[in-house]
Each structure stands twice: as structure tokens, then as C-alpha cells.
Amino acid sequence: MTHQLPNAVDYAVPFFILLIVLEMIWAKRRAPEKYEPRDTLTSLAFGVGSTVAGALTGTIIAGFAFWLWDFRIATIPWTWWGFVLCFVVDDFLYYAFHRAAHRVRWFWASHVNHHSSQHYNLSTALRQTWTGFFTLTFLFRLPIVLIGFHPAMLFFVGGLNLIYQFWIHTEVIGRMPRWFEAVMNTPSHHRVHHATNPRYLDRNYAGVFIVWDRMFGTFEREVDDEVIHYGIIKQLGTFNLLWSVFHEWIGIARDVWSAPWRHKLSYIWRVPGWSHDGSRDTSDALRTRWLERQPEP
Amino acid sequence: MTANELAQLGASIIAILFIAWLAMLMGLGGDVRIGDEEQARRLANEAVDGFIPVEVGVDRAGMAALLKDVAGRHLLLRRHGNKFVGRLLDSRAHMRLDRNFLTIGTGERLLAPITLDLGQSAQIWASGMRVLA
Numbered sequence: 234m235t236h237q238l239p240n241a242v243d244y245a246v247p248f249f250i251l252l253i254v255l256e257m258i259w260a261k262r263r264a265p266e267k268y269e270p271r272d273t274l275t276s277l278a279f280g281v282g283s284t285v286a287g288a289l290t291g292t293i294i295a296g297f298a299f300w301l302w303d304f305r306i307a308t309i310p311w312t313w314w315g316f317v318l319c320f321v322v323d324d325f326l327y328y329a330f331h332r333a334a335h336r337v338r339w340f341w342a343s344h345v346n347h348h349s350s351q352h353y354n355l356s357t358a359l360r361q362t363w364t365g366f367f368t369l370t371f372l373f374r375l376p377i378v379l380i381g382f383h384p385a386m387l388f389f390v391g392g393l394n395l396i397y398q399f400w401i402h403t404e405v406i407g408r409m410p411r412w413f414e415a416v417m418n419t420p421s422h423h424r425v426h427h428a429t430n431p432r433y434l435d436r437n438y439a440g441v442f443i444v445w446d447r448m449f450g451t452f453e454r455e456v457d458d459e460v461i462h463y464g465i466i467k468q469l470g471t472f473n474l475l476w477s478v479f480h481e482w483i484g485i486a487r488d489v490w491s492a493p494w495r496h497k498l499s500y501i502w503r504v505p506g507w508s509h510d511g512s513r514d515t516s517d518a519l520r521t522r523w524l525e526r527q528p529e530p
Numbered sequence: 531m532t533a534n535e536l537a538q539l540g541a542s543i544i545a546i547l548f549i550a551w552l553a554m555l556m557g558l559g560g561d562v563r564i565g566d567e568e569q570a571r572r573l574a575n576e577a578v579d580g581f582i583p584v585e586v587g588v589d590r591a592g593m594a595a596l597l598k599d600v601a602g603r604h605l606l607l608r609r610h611g612n613k614f615v616g617r618l619l620d621s622r623a624h625m626r627l628d629r630n631f632l633t634i635g636t637g638e639r640l641l642a643p644i645t646l647d648l649g650q651s652a653q654i655w656a657s658g659m660r661v662l663a
Contacts, residue, residue, distance in 0.1 A: 243538075250545055254552065261556045268558035269611040270550050277546035284542065288535050351613040356549070431579050462576050470608070470615035471640040519579055526580065 236311060236385040241392035249399055253355045259405055260354070267404060271472045273356045278474050279346060280359030290366035298375055298384035307381035319382045320390040320441075323374060327394060327440040330373035332451065335435050335516075341505045342481035343368040349477050351464040353427050358402035363478050397441050398423075408455075418443045421455045428461045431523030434516035466506070466519070481505075562612040563592025570595040574605050577616025581605055587655055589646040596634070596646060596655055604659055606634055608644045617641070619662055627656040634659075 260267045309315045334344035346362045365371070377387050401423040409419045418439040426437040436453035439446050446452035455461075469477055488500040488508075496509035506515035514522075553559070564570050567586040574581045574597045583597035583605070594608040604619040622637025632652045635643035648655055 246542075250549065253549060257549075257553060257556060257558060260558055265556075265558045265560045266562065266612050268553050269613070270553040270559055272611050273553050273558075274546065274550035277549060281539065281542045281546060285539060351611070351615075429576075464613075468577070468610070468613075468615040470610045470617075470638070472611070473640055476640050522580060 236383055238385050238389040241389065242395055245392075245396045245399070249355070249359065252400070256355045256403060256405060264404075267352065267354055268356075269352060272350055272352050273354075275472045275474055275477060276350055276356040276360040279363070279478070280361055282363045282474075282478070283359075283361035283365075286363045286366065294366070294371050295384065295388070297371075298378050298387065301375055301378045302384055305379055305381040309381045309383070309386075311383065311386070315382070316386060316390060319377065319386050320393065322377055322380070322382070323387060323390050324394060324439075324441045325445060326374045326377065328438050328445040328449075330370055331438040331440065332449075333373070334370065335438065336504050337502055338481075338485060338505045338507070339501050340368055340370055342485055343370065345465060345481045345505075346478060348427060348465050349469055351462075351468055353402060353404055353424060353461075353463045355399065355402055357427070357463075358399045364482065394440050402427075414443075416442060416444055422446075422452075424461055424463075425453050425455050427463050429464055429466060430459060430462055431516075431520045432456070432459070433461070434520055466514070466516075559612045562609065562614075564588050564595050564607065564614070565592060570597060570607060573607050573614050574616060577607065577614070578605060578618060581616075587646070587648045587651055589648065591647060594644050594646050596632070596648070598658065602661070604662065606636060606644075608641075615641075619659070621662060623659070623662055625656060625659055627652060632656055 257268055309318065330340075331344075334340040343362045343364045347357075347360050350357050350360055374387065374391065378384055398418070401418055401420045403420050404424065406420040408414060408421050409417070413419065414421065418437070418441055422437045422439065422443050425433045428434075433453055436451055437443065437446050438451055443452065469480065471477070485500060489497045492500055492509060499507065499509065504515050504517070506513050506518070564573065567588060570586050570588050571583055573595070574583055581597070581599055581603070584600050585598040587596040589595060594606065597605045597607065599605070604623075605616050606619055606623075607614050607616045617636045617638070619634070619636065624635045624637065624643075626633040630647055630649050630652045631645050632648055632655055633643050633645040635641075646652070
């Protein structure tokens with residue numbers, strides 16, 4: 234049986250642009266500093282480049298998925314509940330991927346692109362990686378096909394997942410109703426994820442359902458009276474697009490080149506910020522030091 | 531890439547240039563400066579968590595600041611867009627003193643050197659930073 238579904242993201246792009254313009258109008262009236270034209274241009278250029286990279290490599294990933302389909306252990310029917318189930322399972326695997334993307338430098342080198350802006354607005358959502366295929370992160374989501382979800386179903390719900398994550402990149406919305414905040418990923422939860430405040434480092438990896446973070450101990454609630462600072466620990470300090478895309482890969486190459494032989498691989502697979510001589514800080518170290526400075530409750 | 535994908539790419543490029551132009555036209559971003567030592571201290575702590583300055587020099591135009599902590603570390607804060615970035619200065623850093631003006635480079639190719647007007651304290655900062663070399 235042949236299944237064909239549209240790429241939902243293609244249809245969503247005009248709405249992305251419209252919402253960015255609306256948010257800019259809000260910023261003009263309420264908080265002009267929330268946008269910076271050069272930062273916005275860089276973010277959007279990231280988005281275009283990522284789309285091109287996706288078009289160039291998508292066929293390979295699709296081919297691999299259809300090859301795996303022949304080895305499935307079951308066949309989930311092409312029904313509405315099959316789609317719902319696929320969406321939930323895919324979102325769980327997204328959580329796993331996303332957590333690895335922050336905890337393994339190889340994956341971080343690609344994912345850091347999304348975090349490299351010091352701003353947090355809807356244009357930041359489009360700051361997507363160019364090197365995702367190279368890191369093989371698509372392997373995180375393909376087990377779905379082995380379970381028995383059709384590849385077309387996977388790609389469709391994956392698109393919906395990406396579309397959902399767009400609107401949560403904003404400071405316009407404070408908090409959603411309590412029941413929604415309890416189950417779904419929201420602007421509040423995702424602001425925490427993009428923060429560099431030690432309290433928030435490596436928290437809230439969820440894509441759509443925040444319940445994964447609550448289940449696996451990585452949830453952190455946004456604190457009302459603490460100003461959030463966005464970006465990465467060592468801010469880029471440049472709008473140069475190519476440096477923004479490849480800086481962490483260059484950092485890995487330099488570290489692997491200069492490290493003693495027995496430590497070379499560690500600069501690839503260990504947590505970002507790890508160093509063999511302890512001269513750098515991981516997010517765990519930063520949070521620990523910050524916690525030590527906090528007064529006793 | 532197919533002709534359809536190329537057309538989408540062209541449309542996307544036009545769209546992003548339009549949005550960036552619109553952001554400029556709307557005057558988004560603003561002119562952000564370091565107003566006083568207190569703001570510089572706060573920005574330094576944001577840039578390097580736990581950095582507690584004992585000396586602070588703020589550029590008279592508010593575009594940058596130089597801070598030193600009790601361990602003798604020097605931190606350069608400089609404007610980037612309408613935000614600030616901070617760098618702990620090490621042996622790669624270089625500087626040039628011209629009366630009240632201290633030009634500092636971090637050694638990073640994409641982070642251009644910046645000149646701070648520190649008044650008469652520029653010379654004190656310069657001598658304090660010679661230890662980095």
C-alpha cells in the first residue's frame with residue numbers, strides 16, 4: 234500500500250513569517266530590545282540553510298527508513314489512533330535525542346546552533362542546524378519504523394512536532410493555564426531550556442509533552458523573579474553565519490588535535506565543557522558551584 | 531534539488547531579507563550601553579558565573595567595560611548587537627595604550643579589538659594587564 238502525506242512544515246512557513254512579524258510589532262510597542270535585526274537575519278539564514286541541508290539529505294534518510302520498514306516487528310494500522318500513538322512515541326524519542334544533544338559534545342556541536350542567539354523570540358525557533366545529518370541524530374527517531382509505524386507516518390508527525398515547537402519560542406506569552414503547563418511544553422518551560430542561568434542549565438528537553446522531563450527528573454520550573462539570560466555559556470559575540478554554524482565543530486577539531494592521545498575521543502563523546510585538565514566548566518559544575526553559593530533555606 | 535525546491539529557496543531568501551529589513555525599519559534593537567559600575571558588575575556575573583569584581587572600569591561611551599576580580603583575572607565586556615559578551619583575558623590578549631584610550635583584543639579573530647575610554651585610569655589598567663602577556 235502506498236501512503237503519501239504532505240510536508241506539514243511547508244504549509245506552516247507562511248504562518249511562521251506572519252507570527253514573527255506580529256511579534257515584531259508587539260516588540261516595537263512594548264520591548265524593542267527583544268529583537269536585534271542582525272540577530273534575526275542570522276536566525277532566519279540558519280533556517281534557510283537548514284532547509285537546504287534537509288532537502289539534500291532527506292532522500293537518504295527516507296530511503297534508510299523505508300529499508301528499515303522491511304524489518305518491522307509489527308504493522309501499526311494507518312488509522313487516527315495510529316497517528317496519535319506515533320506522535321507520542323516520536324515525541325518521547327525526540328526527548329531522548331534532545332537530551333543526548335545537550336550531553337554529548339558530538340551531538341551538541343550540531344544542536345548548539347539552535348541555542349547560539351542571545352535573544353529569545355520566534356525567529357530563534359528557526360535557528361536550526363545545518364549539520365544534523367552528519368551527526369546521525371536521525372537514528373534516534375528511526376526505531377519507530379522498526380516498531381511498525383510507516384515511515385510516511387513518522388515524517389508527518391515529525392513535521393507536526395517541529396511546528397508545535399515554533400510558538401513556544403517567545404516572551405510574549407507568560408504562562409498558559411495550569412493544566413496545560415502540567416502536560417505540554419510551553420513558552421515558560423522552553424525559556425528555561427534556552428537559559429544560561431546556572432539554575433536552568435540542561436533542563437526541560439521536551440519537544441511537545443513536558444511530562445517526559447517530569448518523569449525523568451530534568452524538569453525545572455521558571456522562577457518569576459529571576460531574569461533569564463539566553464544563549465550559550467561562552468556567547469559567540471559575532472553574527473558571522475558560517476562561524477555560528479561551525480564554531481563547535483572547529484572547537485572539537487582543535488581540542489582533538491591538541492589533546493593527549495588517550496583523551497582525544499573524550500573531547501567528542503563527553504559532555505560539553507569537559508576537559509582532560511579540568512580547566513573548563515561543564516553545566517553540572519556550573520550548577521554545583523552556583524548551588525554552593527546559595528544561602529541555606 | 532528540484533525546480534520547486536529552488537523556487538522555495540528563492541522565496542525564503544526574499545522573505546528573510548524582508549523581515550530583517552522590517553526589523554531595522556521598525557527601529558528594533560535599540561542603543562544599549564553600560565550606564566554604571568553596578569550594571570557592569572551584573573553583566574560580568576552573567577558572562578562568567580561567580581565573577582566578583584574588585585575593580586571596574588567603564589568605557590565613557592558605555593560600549594565596553596574592564597573588570598578585575600580578587601584572583602587577578604581580567605574580564606572584558608563589550609557590546610554585541612544590543613547585548614553584551616564577556617571574555618576572560620589570557621595570554622592571547624593584546625592591548626595598546628594611547629593616553630586615556632585602551633585598545634584591547636581578545637585574540638579571537640571574529641571578536642574585533644575594542645577601544646575603551648577609561649580616562650586617567652587607562653594607564654593603571656594597562657599596567658595591571660601587562661602580567662597577562
